Amino acid sequence: MKGSERIKVKRLPARGAYDRDTIYAILDEAFICHVGFAVDGQPYVIPTGYARIDDHLYIHGSSASRMLRTLSEGVDVCVTVTLVDGLVLARSAFHHSINYRSVVVLGKAELVANREEKERALEAFTEHIIPGRWPEIRWPNELELKATSVLKLPIEEASAKIRTGDPKDDDEDYAMNVWAGVLPISETIGRPIPDSRLGNGIAIPPHITSYPRKK
Template identity: 60%
Template sequence: MPQPKAPSPRTTVKRIPQRANYESETIYQILDEGLVCHIGFIADGQPVVIPTAYGRVEDTLYIHGSPASRMLRSLQQGIDVCITVTLIDGLVLARSAFHHSMNYRSVVIFGKATLIEDAAQKLAALQAFTEHIILGRWQEVRSPNHQELSRTIVLSLPLTEASAKIRTGGPIDDELDYQIPVWAGEIPLKFTAAVPINDAKLAPNIAVPTNLKNYTRPQKLD
């Protein structure tokens, strides 16, 4: 059973600390539901934030890309990195413009990335990327060959310094504003996949697999 992570000075939530969550299970669930992370780092003395896909295996986050990537070339030098993932669950409409908000679940990770050089571990990370996007897809498609592996950099980052922050519920208005005759509440938002579109070169006898027709993301914890 994953244990709560003791917050570090960097991961301790200071703004509205009651929204903080340091449980590994919660952090993992948010990461597993998300599709894109944003990676912040310093390159040539300038702050840079890059969105990218990712995968998770137990307590390790993996990112990958081309050897030509400035981000990956920078990160494998062992510099400090900050990674964030955010899921928007709803728009919160208050009676005042000031108190409008969003319901969200987010994770912030700090650490240093490490280059994966072992071929088996690299392949396992690439499997995690694929399965993170489409569960069961790895078994359906061709695995990366030697040339493709050599043209891909994979970095790992331990999830030892991570925290979540979550907002739920309706608007919180000033007491006097509850008298204003305007609608207030939440507009829930949900990720919904549309009908899959066949590739133009797809053979006519190949049907859309069930896991694609019924595509959804992992559900959030109650």
């Protein structure tokens, strides 16, 4: 990972991490990233889905998307991802916090022109969210491929920031008669709801009944 002052964690630097294993593990668990960029001095931050293939992040959307058209011009971009693991309840208001894992990636995105790479990225988007789904569904046709743009961002200038553990109260506050600790937060998977137009006799496939995504 390329070192840079731009991605160095300044506030509470002990929480910073710069190794690929840590950064990739967070990216591979989350669903949504927020893409920050500026157009004519006006900043925008847009939430979108993404996928990672090796050392690149891929994002996609409509070919008419202002975000994708702007990013394809090589403007600076900041992509962030955050996972919330728990609410940290302290004895004082000031020391309440959140346990989290986050990643920031800086760089310039590039339009994916190669068809094979574009199709591989579209498969990765689907498999990132629901592993095992791609082999069972209809793949994009020519019109859909033309209507979709895919951009890739190298994961070179990136850092993670992580908070874990108990609240950090002032010494004199530990004697207070106030409950303190961590309230864990995790994602749960609900019962599948069939499409109202689902044909008779179509069973729920194993990649849904045994959906693996969890914290």
